[in-house]
Amino acid sequence: MSEPADLTDFGTAVPDDFRDALAGRPGAPDLTGDDWLRGLPRTMAELAHRWDLVADGPVWHGVCAVVVPCHRAGEPVVLKVSWPHSEARLEHLALREWGGRGAVRLLAADPAHWAMLLEPLSHDRDLTSIGLLEACEEIGGLFRQLDRPASPQFDLLSAQTDRWIAQCRKGSPLVPRRMTDQAAGMMTDLREGCDGRLIHQDLHFENVLAAERAPWLAIDPKPLSGEWTFAVAPVLWNRWDEAAASYSLRTQLRLRLGLVAEAAGIDESRALAWSFVRLVCNAVWEAAESEPDQHMLSVFVTAAKAMLE
Numbered sequence: 001m002s003e004p005a006d007l008t009d010f011g012t013a014v015p016d017d018f019r020d021a022l023a024g025r026p027g028a029p030d031l032t033g034d035d036w037l038r039g040l041p042r043t044m045a046e047l048a049h050r051w052d053l054v055a056d057g058p059v060w061h062g063v064c065a066v067v068v069p070c071h072r073a074g075e076p077v078v079l080k081v082s083w084p085h086s087e088a089r090l091e092h093l094a095l096r097e098w099g100g101r102g103a104v105r106l107l108a109a110d111p112a113h114w115a116m117l118l119e120p121l122s123h124d125r126d127l128t129s130i131g132l133l134e135a136c137e138e139i140g141g142l143f144r145q146l147d148r149p150a151s152p153q154f155d156l157l158s159a160q161t162d163r164w165i166a167q168c169r170k171g172s173p174l175v176p177r178r179m180t181d182q183a184a185g186m187m188t189d190l191r192e193g194c195d196g197r198l199i200h201q202d203l204h205f206e207n208v209l210a211a212e213r214a215p216w217l218a219i220d221p222k223p224l225s226g227e228w229t230f231a232v233a234p235v236l237w238n239r240w241d242e243a244a245a246s247y248s249l250r251t252q253l254r255l256r257l258g259l260v261a262e263a264a265g266i267d268e269s270r271a272l273a274w275s276f277v278r279l280v281c282n283a284v285w286e287a288a289e290s291e292p293d294q295h296m297l298s299v300f301v302t303a304a305k306a307m308l309e
Helices: 016-022 033-051 091-098 132-146 157-170 177-190 228-232 240-244 249-264 268-287 294-308
Strands: 065-072 075-082 106-110 115-118 122-126 197-200 208-210 216-218 223-226
Touching: 016 033, 033 065, 033 075, 033 106, 033 115, 091 106, 091 115, 091 197, 091 223, 132 197, 132 208, 132 216, 132 249, 157 177, 157 223, 157 268, 177 268, 177 294, 197 228, 223 228, 228 249, 228 268, 240 249, 249 268, 249 294, 268 294
Parallel strands: none
Antiparallel strands: 065 075, 075 115, 106 115, 122 208, 197 223, 208 216
16 A cells, blocks of 8 residues: 655655656746646645645545645545646635535635645545446536536636637648537527536546545536536546447437436537537647647547537
């Protein structure tokens, strides 16, 4: 069993694959991934002192954050520190507004260090551990629990679409032009009246963990002021191997979308339109990378086709 991380001497505790992923990454002005990693041990020591934390286990990590199970005054807690990036900027505010209803409970936050203290969840049990159709229904139920008006601090979905429309109109040789043209046209219509609800725009099977006080709770919200029909798309491109192995990809993806929409009480046709748009935009963004992930590019294009067949 791995030894608990030492929060007062954190340099050797950072997993190599996380360090390699951030090395050289450009970020906020005057900050690179290397700069942030060099400062991370000092940040962890400061947070441990301020919040009276002692690590209980080894470091976990996602794409953009390190997570350490700890205890404080004998109570289990989790420390999360994120690489500074725009999607995580208001994560603490969204969790505070949800107040633990449908999402992990926020215990404390230090926005200046992109740090949060959270309730512990079962990090090794998420919605990939149950049947796919049941998992879709659980996600739809979380849409209902998380739904509430968005406060003015959150970015507006309508404002984001201006940039996305321009990118789709510019297009990419790796993405069918008929798709990018159609996505741009659809966004022009969808953007009207699409703001106002606090949504979790990355609510997929691995971002829902088992908990003691509730069967399932959402994590990593990437909050936005938008509409819940926009939030269905990640359910389509996650657990992709199961979709690809099904007898009909179109039927499988449409079933997922329909189950989430029904459980959430949202308009299925609008969810389908937004899902097509997000898949096409993801394909355009992936194609623009210096070394596109060909598998993910294929996933986005193939799923987008299935939305409109």
